[in-house]
Amino acid sequence: MLDALDKDLLKVVADLEDIPKGAYNIRKNGKLASRATSANINIETNAENTGIIVTIAPGTINESVHIPVILSEAGLNDVVYNTFIVGSGSDVTIIAGCGIHCGGSAPEGHEGIHEFRVGKGARVKYVEKHYATGPGAGKRTLNPTTKVFLEENAHVEMELTQIGGVDDADRLNEATLGAGSSILIMERVMTDGNQKASSKNEIILAGENSRSNMVSRSVIKGNSRQNFYATMTARAKCVGHIECDAIIMDNGTNETIPALRAEHPDAELSHEASIGKIAGDQLMKLMSLGLTYDEAVNRIIQGFLR
Amino acid sequence: MLELKDLYFSVTEKDGLNDNQKRDIIDGMSFVFETGKFYAITGPNGSGKTTLARLIMGINQVSGGEIHFNGQDITGLTITERAKAGIAYSFQQPARFKGITFRDLLSISTGIDDEAKLISLVRRVGICPLSFLDKAVDATLSGGEIKKIELATTIARNPKLAIYDEPDTGIDLWTIGPMVSLLKKEQMENHTTTIVVSHNKAFLEAADTVLIVNHGKFVYVGNLKDALPILADFSICNYKNCPEGEQDARCFR
Ligand SMILES: Nc1ncnc2c1ncn2[C@@H]1O[C@H](COP(=O)(O)OP(=O)(O)O)[C@@H](O)[C@H]1O
Numbered sequence: 001m002l003d004a005l006d007k008d009l010l011k012v013v014a015d016l017e018d019i020p021k022g023a024y025n026i027r028k029n030g031k032l033a034s035r036a037t038s039a040n041i042n043i044e045t046n047a048e049n050t051g052i053i054v055t056i057a058p059g060t061i062n063e064s065v066h067i068p069v070i071l072s073e074a075g076l077n078d079v080v081y082n083t084f085i086v087g088s089g090s091d092v093t094i095i096a097g098c099g100i101h102c103g104g105s106a107p108e109g110h111e112g113i114h115e116f117r118v119g120k121g122a123r124v125k126y127v128e129k130h131y132a133t134g135p136g137a138g139k140r141t142l143n144p145t146t147k148v149f150l151e152e153n154a155h156v157e158m159e160l161t162q163i164g165g166v167d168d169a170d171r172l173n174e175a176t177l178g179a180g181s182s183i184l185i186m187e188r189v190m191t192d193g194n195q196k197a198s199s200k201n202e203i204i205l206a207g208e209n210s211r212s213n214m215v216s217r218s219v220i221k222g223n224s225r226q227n228f229y230a231t232m233t234a235r236a237k238c239v240g241h242i243e244c245d246a247i248i249m250d251n252g253t254n255e256t257i258p259a260l261r262a263e264h265p266d267a268e269l270s271h272e273a274s275i276g277k278i279a280g281d282q283l284m285k286l287m288s289l290g291l292t293y294d295e296a297v298n299r300i301i302q303g304f305l306r
Numbered sequence: 307m308l309e310l311k312d313l314y315f316s317v318t319e320k321d322g323l324n325d326n327q328k329r330d331i332i333d334g335m336s337f338v339f340e341t342g343k344f345y346a347i348t349g350p351n352g353s354g355k356t357t358l359a360r361l362i363m364g365i366n367q368v369s370g371g372e373i374h375f376n377g378q379d380i381t382g383l384t385i386t387e388r389a390k391a392g393i394a395y396s397f398q399q400p401a402r403f404k405g406i407t408f409r410d411l412l413s414i415s416t417g418i419d420d421e422a423k424l425i426s427l428v429r430r431v432g433i434c435p436l437s438f439l440d441k442a443v444d445a446t447l448s449g450g451e452i453k454k455i456e457l458a459t460t461i462a463r464n465p466k467l468a469i470y471d472e473p474d475t476g477i478d479l480w481t482i483g484p485m486v487s488l489l490k491k492e493q494m495e496n497h498t499t500t501i502v503v504s505h506n507k508a509f510l511e512a513a514d515t516v517l518i519v520n521h522g523k524f525v526y527v528g529n530l531k532d533a534l535p536i537l538a539d540f541s542i543c544n545y546k547n548c549p550e551g552e553q554d555a556r557c558f559r
């Protein structure tokens with residue numbers, strides 16, 4: 001069912017050498033390739049047949065779900081709607097990711113809408129990597145959406161990474177936080193050539209003592225363009241922070257707009273934003289430790305995107 | 307081992323009357339630093355000490371003159387080439403990174419990522435606790451912490467020539483003594499030619515030779531005793547009347 005190419009893609013987007021342990025759902029070219037459930041984690045196709053529903057039983061601790069998507073068929077635009085219902089008190093890792101191998105000139109794309117309902121006191125780590133490769137000239141598009149609803153005292157950590165090869169990406173992240181809940185979103189995007197990537201983030205701190213931290217790191221090479229928009233809205237006593245840094249190399253361009261909106265007097269919101277070239281003093285320091293200019297650039301970018 | 311031959315560093319700046327006024331920040335410096343000796347360079351703020359150090363490391367390019375290192379003309383070499391030749395520089399204002407830890411800098415500096423070796427290195431440079439290894443070298447570090455890391459990455463290179471630019475900035479009073487001992491030990495055990503830019507009496511006393519820079523020139527080369535009257539004239543600090551102890555530290559800061 002999975003060929004060598006598929007396995008390469010899986011390794012990059014899901015760190016999978018082979019079929020994963022525990023629950024998983026591998027989607028290939030718009031169809032189910034393989035699936036496994038576990039005692040605590042159920043996966044079923046939704047009623048509309050547009051995606052899957054992953055249900056994690058309350059109290060499930062230290063389990064993981066892999067749900068990679070691979071595309072290797074020219075001309076395919078795959079759209080999925082996946083729902084994750086995470087039971088209260090559980091602690092799980094969800095690894096998603098989409099790998100595109102483009103062999104032809106027709107465009108290939110994937111639009112994944114992931115909705116998370118995170119129960120009381122549950123902890124979720126969500127890791128999503130996007131990557132495209134292949135000799136074909138077809139445009140590779142990835143438009144991911146995440147919608148996260150955090151109940152009381154839930155905690156979500158999201159690591160969203162777009163490593164390379166994606167021509168066009170339009171990302172939307174939405175989160176609504178209940179009382180005492182927290183979310184950390186770490187987004188890393190590297191673009192090159194004529195690629196475009198845009199990220200829109202809407203975070204609503206609805207519950208008292210909710211906390212959110214959004215960190216975005218962009219590296220913009222060649223003639224590529226990245227835009228980053230983030231809005232944090234506070235509706236209760238809460239703490240929110242946005243940190244967005246973009247490093248421009250070559251002729252890259254960037255627009256970064258962090259926005260803070262307080263609808264409650266006890267809101268504490270802050271942001272830091274920066275756009276610029278690699279700092280000269282960082283380069284000088286690493287060169288004075290014996291690295292060449294190019295090695296120093298690579299090391300700085302690698303750290304920045306870590 | 308390091309020879310400065312009629313060194314110049316000039317910039318053009320506006321001075322109100324003239325748009326392109328040339329200014330010699332380093333104004334004809336010549337000197338021979340000898341292998342394994344300990345030198346202290348001092349002088350008023352803005353006199354050109356950091357600029358001189360950056361010229362030696364290759365961070366700034368000379369406007370005139372030559373720099374020779376162990377018999378080789380290094381004036382045209384890059385920073386990387388000079389580093390590989392055995393020159394190391396601790397920046398006055400160390401760079402702060404994102405996503406790079408002390409451990410990363412030490413591995414880059416030495417080419418080692420073996421845990422036991424890194425730990426023995428951290429011990430050698432007298433940094434504790436060891437948990438410091440995984441500290442991010444970013445904007446959250448205090449001024450003193452980043453200077454210690456900077457010093458450690460310089461020592462870690464086992465350089466033939468080590469230049470420390472005001473290593474004591476932000477360092478607490480109790481750490482200055484050990485820092486001086488550490489640099490002396492490196493000098494003694496590894497024959498490291500050591501140049502410390504500092505106003506701190508502890509470093510001036512540790513030096514074999516004191517050099518005073520003013521307006522981009524060496525205005526004095528010799529022992530500390532004879533340097534004191536000149537320094538007093540600069541009103542950097544009255545070295546003679548300073549009492550011991552904490553006031554001493556405040557005085558020489
Ligand atoms: N690249 C430069 N362009 C213009 N002025 C400079 C440059 N580098 C240093 N200067 C100036 O040269 C003088 C000496 O600076 P510096 O070497 O940092 O002094 P010190 O380390 O002795 O305090 C200062 O007035 C500084 O502003």
Ligand SMILES: [Mg+2]
Binds near residue numbers: 355356357398471
């Ligand atoms: Mg200086």
